[in-house]
Amino acid sequence: MPVNIQSHDQKILVSTPVYSWEWDAETDFFTLRDRENRPIGRGPHRPFICTRQTGWNSTASTVDFRIDRDRLSISYLLKDSGSRLTVSWSFHPDFISLEPFLYESSAEEDILQIVYFPEAHNDTYKPAFYSRYAVVPGLSMSTNISPVMDLHSRLSVTAVLGSGAMRGPGFTQQWGLPAHYFCTFNTSDRWNAIGAKRLQSSAACWGLAELPAGDFRLELREIGLSPVLNLRSDLWKQFKTPGTLQLGFSFLITFGANFHEAMRNYYKILLREKFIQPKTNSHKKAGIMLAPQYNTWGVESALALPPEELTESLVRDIFQKFQRSGMRAKTFVIDDKWEGRYGELKHDPARFPNFEALLADIRRQGYFIGLWVAFLRCQDPAALGLDESHLLQTSEEKPLWLSHQTSRYGIFDVTQPEVQEVLRARARQFIRAYRPDLIKLDFGYELPSLDVAAPADMTWAGERLLQKGLDVIVRAMKEENPDLVIMYYGLSPLLIEHYDLHSPDDLVYCGGDYDLETNRRIFFSSLCGELGMPTYGSSGYDWASALDIWFDSAPSGTLGSLHCFDGDENGDLPKDEWIAKYNGLSAILRKQTTFQIQPIDAHWQGGLRAAFSPSWERLEDDKTVLIALRTHRFDGKPASRAYKDILHTDVMLVAASMTDDDIAHAGRLGVVPFGEGRCTIRHSSTRQTAELIEHYLSGRQHATRLACQNQHIDLELRPSREDEILEWLEIIFKEDQPC
Template identity: 30%
Template sequence: MRVDHSLTVGQTLTVARHSHALSVDLATGAARLGPADRSVWSGTLYPSLWAVLPDGSRALLPVRGTSVSDGGRVALSLGPAGSGEAVWAETDDGLDLATLSLDLAEGVRIVDLWFGASPLTDDQRVAAPADLPFWPDWRAGGVCVPSGRPAPAASFFRSWDLGQATVPLGAFGPAVGSPYAAAFPRPLYAAAFGDDRGWLLAGAGSVPDAALTLEARSANFGLRWSYREDLWGAVSGPRSWVNPLRLTWGDTAWDAYDRYFASFAGDAPDRERSPHAALSVWNTWGDFRSGTHDLPAAAKAAADLECAALVLDDQWESMVSSGVPHTGRFPNFAADLDASRSAGLAVGFWQSVGWIDDPGAVGLTDDDLLRGADGRPRRANWAQDPRDPAQHWCLDPSSPRTRAFLAERTEALVREHRPAVLKLDFGYGLPGPDVAVPADPRLRGERLSQELHRIVAEAARRADPDVAILVYGLHPLHLALADVVALDDMGDHGAAHEGAGHRHWSVWAALAGTGGVTVNGSSGYDWAQDDEVLLDTAVLGAPGAVLPLLSSNPSPAARQLARRRALNRWHRRTRTWRPLWLSSSVGSLTAEPDVRSWGRLENGVLTALCLRDGAAPPELAYTGRWALIAQDDADLRSGMGRAAAVSVAAGTLRLPCPRPPAAVARWAEGRAAAADPVWHDGVLELTATDDDLDSGLEGWTVDHA
C-alpha cells in the first residue's frame, strides 16, 4: 500500500515490521531503523545526483521533498536543476520507493545516482580524503554482502573494515575497479547494514539501468548507480525508475535477504521449469583446464559414477561463442556425443553470453560490439586485465545483428546437438560504464548482462522448451531466466579453502530454495575436500562437479568415488524448500556464515540432513558424519517411508524406526545387497567402518514398514 496521504512534508513516515521500525522524514529523506533506544542504521533515502551541469561543472544535486499529495505522492525538488516525484509504498516486509521520476534541466547529465549521499560542509571537506563535495551517509555497525571477499570467503564487515572500497552488487566486478567478484552469488543488487540488534537491507526492486555498487568510505556507505552520461550523453526527456529502492529488515542479515528475495515472488515466470533441471551434472572443466580433452573417457567415467549429464565446458568450441565444435580437439565430436548418450548420459554445453573471439567470422561488425566513447570496440576478460592475452570482443545486444547471431547460434546448437542443459557464463566479464556501454540506453548497466542471458535462454527454449538453463547468481529477477542455479566452482575460494567456501556459500544458496529453481551444489577441484561439498549438496539438491576425472593426481580414492555415486543416485529432485539450520550459523559481525549440521524442509517435512558435528533433530543420533536423504515425501524424523543414508566418516547412525524395517539394502560399486542391520526398541542402527569406506561403501537404503 502507498503511504498515508494525510502525511505532510515535515512529518515522518514510520513503518513498523519484525520488531523494528523504519522512520523517514518526507522533507529531507533522513531515515533510521531500529528499536527505540538507538539506531541499527541511519542515513538519507532520497537519491542525490552527482551530475555534470550545462556549464560543464560538476555538482551534487540532493533531492528534497516539498509536498505530499493524494496517493502518497511526494513532490521533489532539485533546486534550479529540476523537479520530480516519488511514491513510497509500504510492503509486508518493509518499504519500497515504488516510483521515482525526475525532470532535469536541459543539459544536466547524470554521472552517478546515489542512495545514501549528502553534501559536505566546507569545514567537513577539509577533513575529507577526496576532493568531493559529498560523502556517503549511511551508517551502521557493519555491512553484509554475500561473499564480498571471495578468497577466503567473507560476507560480514565491520563499518571500518572496507576502508575506501567499491564492492560490486551486480554483474560488474573488476570492470568497476573492485576486486574480482565470482559469478556466484552475484547478481545480488542489494546490501545489508546493521549489527547484532538487527539488519536493514537496501536493494533494487528492478534490474538497474546502471552499474550497481556498494560504496564504502571510511565508516560510511551508500549505493551508487553509475551512468557516466558525461561520456555517453544524457537521455532525452524526463527520467523515471520503477522500484529503484526496496527496503526489508530482520534480526539477521540472512532474514533481511530472505524477505527481500521473497518480495519478488510475483515476478516468477509462469512457464514450467525444465524436466532436466535436477539432473546430476558433471562438467568437463576439471579436465579441460589441464589440457585433457578425451570425451569418450570422460563420458565413461561420468557414467560409472551414475551421473545423469555430461556438460562440455569452455574449450569445446572452435572459438568462444562460435557454437561449433573444435574439430582439432574433438575429431569425432558427433560420434562422441552419441556414445555418451548410449552410456545413459544426457549432454550439455557451456556458453558465453557476452564474448566473441572473431566477430567477422560470424558476420558481425564494429557496430555490433560494445564500443568506447572513441567509437572503437572494446575487449575484455574475466579479470579485466589489459595485459592478459586471452581477450574477447564484447557483444552489444542493442544491435539487431548481435541479437540475431545469439539467437540463431543458440537455436542451431540446441536443434543439432540436443542438449539437456545449457550452462551460461561470463555475463560478468564485460566492461563497465567507465569503458563501454550498449548503444541503447535501455540496455545499459545491469540490464546488459540480463538481456544477453535473456536472448540466449529464450532462443534455447524456442528450439527445445525442455532444455534446462543453468546460471550463476542469486537475485530472483536473474533466476527468473533459469531452471538451475549453480554455485560457481570452489576454486574461487583458493585451493586450501574449497570445503570451507562451499559451507559458506551454502548459507546464501539456501536463499534460492523458495525461488522455484533447482540448486546445483557444484564442487571444487580437490578430491580431498569433496566430502565437505557432498555433505552440503545433500541438502542443497542436485550434485554438480568440475572435479578432474581423467587428470587427477593422485587419482580419487574408492571412498571418494563411492560418495559421488551415492549422491548422483539419491539426491532430492524437488525445487522448493527452506533450511533447518540446527547448529549452523547464518553469519554476523563476529562469525562468518558456516553450515555445520543442517537440513532441508519441504512444506515443513524434513527431507534431507547434513550431519557433521553431533547436532541433529531429537529423533536421531549419530557418530561420524552422515548425509540422510528422503527418497519419497516422508519426514526423516517419522520412521516412515524410504530413505538413503551416506556415511562420510566412520560411525553409527541411529534412525527412528517404530517397527522392524521392511528392507535394508547396503550399496557398493553401484550394486545393492540385502543387509541385516541392528534394530531394537524402535531404533535402527547403521554402522560404517573405515574398512567399509575404503572398500567403496556408498550407503544404505531403508524401506520402513
C-alpha cells in the same frame, strides 16, 4: 497488518508490526528500525546527482513533503542547478518500496551518477548510511574478504552488485553476480555492554524490484555505505535535461530476524507481488537439473591446456577415466575450448572431427550431455555476416576487444535487431546440431560497465544488457528444447526466468579453502531453492576437500566434480572411499526442484564465522525430508548432534526421506554416514522391523532385519564391511511387517 503514518513537528513516523521508518525534515535524516524498535540503520535521505555541467548537487533545501495514503513524497530544490528532485516511498505491512525518483531541470545537464544516502565532503561526497554490518554476497571471488563486513573495519571499496564484476572498479568479483541485493543489520551503540547482543537489530535486505539501465554498485567507505547507479550520460547522452527524468533504483526493503531470513523474504515478496514468476519444471527437466555431474574443466586446468590442445581424443580419454573411476555421475559436461571460434557456437572440426558422434556415443551410454558456452563472445563477426559495428562500442565509437589466453574477442551488441536475428538462428542451430541437455553458461562477468562501453539501444544498458542477451539467446534455445537446463552462478532472482540451476563456480581463487568457500556460497544460494532453482555443488581443484563439498551440496540440489583422475594440484589421487561417498549421496538426492533450506548452528556475526552452516535441514511442503548433520563446527567446537528429536547421531551423516513423506513417516529412508558410530532416527512406523540394505561400491548389496523400538530405529554405522566400501544405507518399512 496496518500501515500507520503520522506527521508531527516536521517529522514523519511510519510504523507497522514488522518495522518502523522515521524522517526528520529539519535534519533530512531517516532511521529504519525493526519490530522491536531497534535501529537497523540511519542516514541522510536526499540522493546526490552528479552532472557533467555542475558536478555534485550537494546543497539543497526541502521544499515540501506529501502523504497520499501509504505513500510519502519528499521534494527538494537543488541550489547548484535550480533543479527539483522528488523522492517517493511506498510503505507496505511487511516491506518498503523506494521508488525511482523524479528529476526536473530546465538546464542542459548530462547525468553521470546517482548516489543514495550520501554526505557532502569537500567537492564530492562520502557514503553515509550507517549500519554496523553490511552483507554483500559475491563481494570477493576469494576467501580473503568475508561477505559479512563490519563497517568499522573501514574497508574502502566499490562493490559491483550486478554484472561486469571482473572488470569493475573494486575487488575481483564473479561468483554470485549479478546478485542485485545487499543486507544491513546493526548492534547496540554499547557494543560489548552486558546484554548488548539482545539489542542487536534484525536485518534488512535492500533488493531491486526491476533492473535499471545503469550499473548497480555499492560503495563502502569510512563506516558508511551508499548504493550507486552509474549512468555516464556524459559519454552516451542517454539521460539528459532540460525536461523531467525518472532516475534511480526501484528498491524493495524486506526484513528478517537475521540476514538469511531478510533475503528469504525478499525472494518471497518478489513472488507474492508478482515481480517474478515461480518456476515450473517438467519431470524430465527436473531429472536433468538434479542429475549429478562430472565436468572436464578440472582436467583441462590440471593439464594447463591452451585452447588449441583440447581434442576429441582427450575428451574421450577423460570420459573413459571418469567411467573407470566408478563415479556415478549422470551428466557429462564438456567445458571451455570445444568451440572453433567464440560466437559461432560450432565445434572446431580440426580438433573434433567427429564431435556429433562423440556426443551420441556418450548419450548412448546413458548420460546427459552438458556443454560450456560464453554466448556473447565474438571472435569474428564477419563469419556470421556481421561486422565490428555489431559489437559493443567504446565512447570513441570503436569496438571493445577483450582477450583470454590465446583468444581475442568482442561482445555482441544484442540490442541490435540484426544481431538478434543472427544469434537466435545460431542458438537454434546449436541445439538442433548438438542436442545438449544442459548449458553451463559462463559469461556475465565480462560485460563492461558504462565507463567502458555501451550498446546501441541505451534502454538496454547497464543491468538490463545481460537480461536482453538471455532473452534473445536462451529463449531461442528453449524454444527449440523446452527441457534445456541453463546453469549459471548469478543469485539475482530477477533473472530466474532464464536460469534453472545455480552453480557456485568458480573456486579457482580459493585454494586451501575450497570446502569452506563452497559452504559459504551454498549458504546464500540455498535460498534459490524457494524459487525453484537448486544448486549444483561442483568442487574445488583438489580431492581432499571433495567430501565436505558434496556433503554441503546434497541438501540444496545436486553434486558435481571437476577433478582430475590422474592427480590434483597436490598430486593426490582419488580414493575409493571418496568415490563411494559421491555415489551414496547421489543415490539419496531429493527429486523436487522447489524446497526450503534451514541452516543449523549457523553464525550471523564475525568475519571468520558468519555465513557458514555446519549442518542443514531441507523442507518440502513444510515437511523435513533431509537432514545433513555434522558433529563439529568448522572451528572445531562441538555442534548439535540431535535435531528436532528426529535424528540423534555421534557421526557426521546425511539422512533423507526417499518418498514424498517426511523422514519420520517415509516408507523408505537413505543414510550416508561419514564415519563410524551410531545414530537413532525417530520413525512413526508401527512395525516391529524394517529391512536394512547396505549398498557397496562394488555393486554388492547386503540385506538384514532392523528392529523398530518405541518408534525409533537404531543404526550401527561403519564405512566398510569385510573390506567392502559402503556407499549408503537403505531402510525400507514394508507393509507385510505388522506389529
